[in-house]
Amino acid sequence: MTEFLEELRAALGAEHVLTGDDALRYGRDWMGHYIGHPLAVARPASTAGVAACVTLAARAGVAVVPIGGNTGLVGGTMTEGGLLVSLERMNRIREIRLDARLVIAEAGVVLQKIHEAAEDLGLYFPLWFGARGSAMLGGALSTNAGGSNVLRYGSTRGLCLGLEVVLADGRVLNLMSELHKDNSGYDLKQLFIGAEGTLGIITAAVMKLVPAPRAHATAVVAARALPQALALLNRMQEATGGRVEAFELMPADYARRLAEVRPDLGQPFAEIPGVTILIEAATTSEDEARPGPDGAVPLVTKLEEVLGAMLEEGLIGDAVIATSEASRRAIWARREAAAEICQGLAPYVDTDICLPVDRVDRFLTAAAARLDALDPGARTITVGHLGDGNLHFSVYPTREGLEQAVMETVEDLVAELGGSFSAEHGIGLSKLPSMRRRKDPVALDVMRAVKAALDPGGRMNPGKVIP
Amino acid sequence: MTEFLEELRAALGAEHVLTGDDALRYGRDWMGHYIGHPLAVARPASTAGVAACVTLAARAGVAVVPIGGNTGLVGGTMTEGGLLVSLERMNRIREIRLDARLVIAEAGVVLQKIHEAAEDLGLYFPLWFGARGSAMLGGALSTNAGGSNVLRYGSTRGLCLGLEVVLADGRVLNLMSELHKDNSGYDLKQLFIGAEGTLGIITAAVMKLVPAPRAHATAVVAARALPQALALLNRMQEATGGRVEAFELMPADYARRLAEVRPDLGQPFAEIPGVTILIEAATTSEDEARPGPDGAVPLVTKLEEVLGAMLEEGLIGDAVIATSEASRRAIWARREAAAEICQGLAPYVDTDICLPVDRVDRFLTAAAARLDALDPGARTITVGHLGDGNLHFSVYPTREGLEQAVMETVEDLVAELGGSFSAEHGIGLSKLPSMRRRKDPVALDVMRAVKAALDPGGRMNPGKVIP
Numbered sequence: 001m002t003e004f005l006e007e008l009r010a011a012l013g014a015e016h017v018l019t020g021d022d023a024l025r026y027g028r029d030w031m032g033h034y035i036g037h038p039l040a041v042a043r044p045a046s047t048a049g050v051a052a053c054v055t056l057a058a059r060a061g062v063a064v065v066p067i068g069g070n071t072g073l074v075g076g077t078m079t080e081g082g083l084l085v086s087l088e089r090m091n092r093i094r095e096i097r098l099d100a101r102l103v104i105a106e107a108g109v110v111l112q113k114i115h116e117a118a119e120d121l122g123l124y125f126p127l128w129f130g131a132r133g134s135a136m137l138g139g140a141l142s143t144n145a146g147g148s149n150v151l152r153y154g155s156t157r158g159l160c161l162g163l164e165v166v167l168a169d170g171r172v173l174n175l176m177s178e179l180h181k182d183n184s185g186y187d188l189k190q191l192f193i194g195a196e197g198t199l200g201i202i203t204a205a206v207m208k209l210v211p212a213p214r215a216h217a218t219a220v221v222a223a224r225a226l227p228q229a230l231a232l233l234n235r236m237q238e239a240t241g242g243r244v245e246a247f248e249l250m251p252a253d254y255a256r257r258l259a260e261v262r263p264d265l266g267q268p269f270a271e272i273p274g275v276t277i278l279i280e281a282a283t284t285s286e287d288e289a290r291p292g293p294d295g296a297v298p299l300v301t302k303l304e305e306v307l308g309a310m311l312e313e314g315l316i317g318d319a320v321i322a323t324s325e326a327s328r329r330a331i332w333a334r335r336e337a338a339a340e341i342c343q344g345l346a347p348y349v350d351t352d353i354c355l356p357v358d359r360v361d362r363f364l365t366a367a368a369a370r371l372d373a374l375d376p377g378a379r380t381i382t383v384g385h386l387g388d389g390n391l392h393f394s395v396y397p398t399r400e401g402l403e404q405a406v407m408e409t410v411e412d413l414v415a416e417l418g419g420s421f422s423a424e425h426g427i428g429l430s431k432l433p434s435m436r437r438r439k440d441p442v443a444l445d446v447m448r449a450v451k452a453a454l455d456p457g458g459r460m461n462p463g464k465v466i467p
Numbered sequence: 468m469t470e471f472l473e474e475l476r477a478a479l480g481a482e483h484v485l486t487g488d489d490a491l492r493y494g495r496d497w498m499g500h501y502i503g504h505p506l507a508v509a510r511p512a513s514t515a516g517v518a519a520c521v522t523l524a525a526r527a528g529v530a531v532v533p534i535g536g537n538t539g540l541v542g543g544t545m546t547e548g549g550l551l552v553s554l555e556r557m558n559r560i561r562e563i564r565l566d567a568r569l570v571i572a573e574a575g576v577v578l579q580k581i582h583e584a585a586e587d588l589g590l591y592f593p594l595w596f597g598a599r600g601s602a603m604l605g606g607a608l609s610t611n612a613g614g615s616n617v618l619r620y621g622s623t624r625g626l627c628l629g630l631e632v633v634l635a636d637g638r639v640l641n642l643m644s645e646l647h648k649d650n651s652g653y654d655l656k657q658l659f660i661g662a663e664g665t666l667g668i669i670t671a672a673v674m675k676l677v678p679a680p681r682a683h684a685t686a687v688v689a690a691r692a693l694p695q696a697l698a699l700l701n702r703m704q705e706a707t708g709g710r711v712e713a714f715e716l717m718p719a720d721y722a723r724r725l726a727e728v729r730p731d732l733g734q735p736f737a738e739i740p741g742v743t744i745l746i747e748a749a750t751t752s753e754d755e756a757r758p759g760p761d762g763a764v765p766l767v768t769k770l771e772e773v774l775g776a777m778l779e780e781g782l783i784g785d786a787v788i789a790t791s792e793a794s795r796r797a798i799w800a801r802r803e804a805a806a807e808i809c810q811g812l813a814p815y816v817d818t819d820i821c822l823p824v825d826r827v828d829r830f831l832t833a834a835a836a837r838l839d840a841l842d843p844g845a846r847t848i849t850v851g852h853l854g855d856g857n858l859h860f861s862v863y864p865t866r867e868g869l870e871q872a873v874m875e876t877v878e879d880l881v882a883e884l885g886g887s888f889s890a891e892h893g894i895g896l897s898k899l900p901s902m903r904r905r906k907d908p909v910a911l912d913v914m915r916a917v918k919a920a921l922d923p924g925g926r927m928n929p930g931k932v933i934p
Contacts, residue, residue, distance in 0.1 A: 240752055
């Protein structure tokens, strides 16, 4: 191993090969749930540098595990004795083009940097979630990250036009197409998106940008129950012809936890409602964004009309519409505190499930009943992208040892309702047992065949994704 | 082989195993460019039947080639001595759901049947192209077909939520997810979409539907030149906040050929302009669709305003707006005659290229110059989805023997401009030389590795896609 580390230092510069305590900082995930001991951390600054890491590691028989902003939630970068390849120095936006509406960026670019660069050109990069100030593009691609705007713009996969990947044998696969249509053989980039580094290391990508909205209409709404919330989504989509960008669910268990941990963020309603919804629509049309003589923005007026009618019909209890960018931000801050406020209670079982949208209500009702039978007094905190049917349903059992039973109870119910145990966080280590239990065995076999074909030595992030 | 055919007959029923002249009808593509001689044609009615075909063929060492509506343009179903598996009897819409906005259909369902079933529910299936009355879902998925609405709704890949596939070993891979987010391991369905049956046979799919537009605004426009045409696209997108669904290019060479072959379809302008554009916007918003007191539909008024301003500025020469569904259909009929009118001249070189949208103009100018140098007098017919940068640029050399040189000239130019030699028709046989010449060798190697992993016997549509 000494020789391997010497070769790495020669290739990257000694200061970019970290060992000991310096390496341990990278070995631990941000939540402290996964504490690994990497052999070393390499910090290449170029695609050629990443290729050198992979080639040298292959020769030494060392596993290679890529790491970006370390904001993952599933232990995807944990390693015992492998080489962590940090993409943090590959942080250049290579090109950003207004007319073509695209950005070409390296894997280590923090998402927020792309948001800012796009904004400077009057464009918008739709990949948006709480950790955007630390999460890096390569990690978002490798987990096919979701976020708050998937309803309107699709997930990371749908935003990616082209990809550059270092393969297990150190060769560079150049798929950096800028085209919206390119059917020249198998669409190989799809294999690496969501593969969590098990098939190769993503080093750069071509990502779509969209025109920046000229106006937003944002509200927080106390709905009677889930069906009435979904009626709000449908009515607003119909009224605006599909301008809803985010439709987020915060049930009472979430609001109560938020009040405990972050009282500074406030609560929109005097009493915590059973179902709180964050709805946001946006438009790029000047007609819909230009304030009228009375100062009212037409898109906001539409939201007011929809909410007003639903209030009169008794379908919603109350609603607060953002009147400024500051009040919009305050509404979002309560949603984006999710990752933070779900921490700190133990024992705990976190999930990232997806359900058909019209079955979310049945899930929540049935889950409460089954958990009550299993562990009366267990606490839950639920938050989710209701428009996509994606819930982060966290359970806090009353005692240690129930975690496995809770997870299986939730998974059983999800499977009964035609859902998935994994929506937008990835598999990593934490969802491996679910993959083993729940995934179609034929699909697992095909995944193993693809893995063996692309990484015959089994050195790319071994032990992740595929059980 | 007699034994194999007997086994097939026993599995499917004798009347569903065709040989001799009955089989030859399937062996010939609709243009008559590829005339193959299949050993037999099997017509299974179920996924289990398809699996039986694949299993029996594997045992007999016979190649398996799926065929749908036989509307392909690249020879993707041509076989000498293989078993053609026709999906035509797998023509059931298994389920269509208004609330979930999805359809679950078998591979042999003709696209138009899905269009009609969706329409009955007030929904729309966006996969729309000239051959929709014959093309089948399985073929559209296997070629990742494009069409006229990709600009707004994406290509077939983007509309697919779930897939059922019979693998090379006869096992059924069930990926029939109905979810909009599902990150449970590698997204295997992506491998089979666009693989033209070389990795397995698609037998069914879950496809997204969208709300049916309440109103269209459709016009045919004589633009000064390409840059002015693109200005029209940008202005209409800005005015409507992205409601443009189709933006089709018909240069003078196309209009002239249309006048020759289909004079019955008429011409919108007294003189054929250099650049004719078909633009169509659509809305699901009632406000934009409801006629005002003067009978004017607001979306149509917006199109009139955009066109009026551009007329005044001299950017466009003339425009005709559809005033009824009949006049809208007449405008579309001139576009949808493309496949028909490009036939009948020989020798000919057809292409299906994609370019960055802002480089289409440079391509057309440079292509004309280079072709003039190579073969003065060569004729061209160009038609395309300008909003996607996708051109069908057909060249008719003045004599036999120039086809290869013409193709390479076009490909050289496409490559120089950062484009692709294949956009939406697939590779099949006709684009194999282009794959060999133009595709990144590392990408070809990865494709071969994937192919070998999923079809180790090399019996699934052999000799297609990968050179």
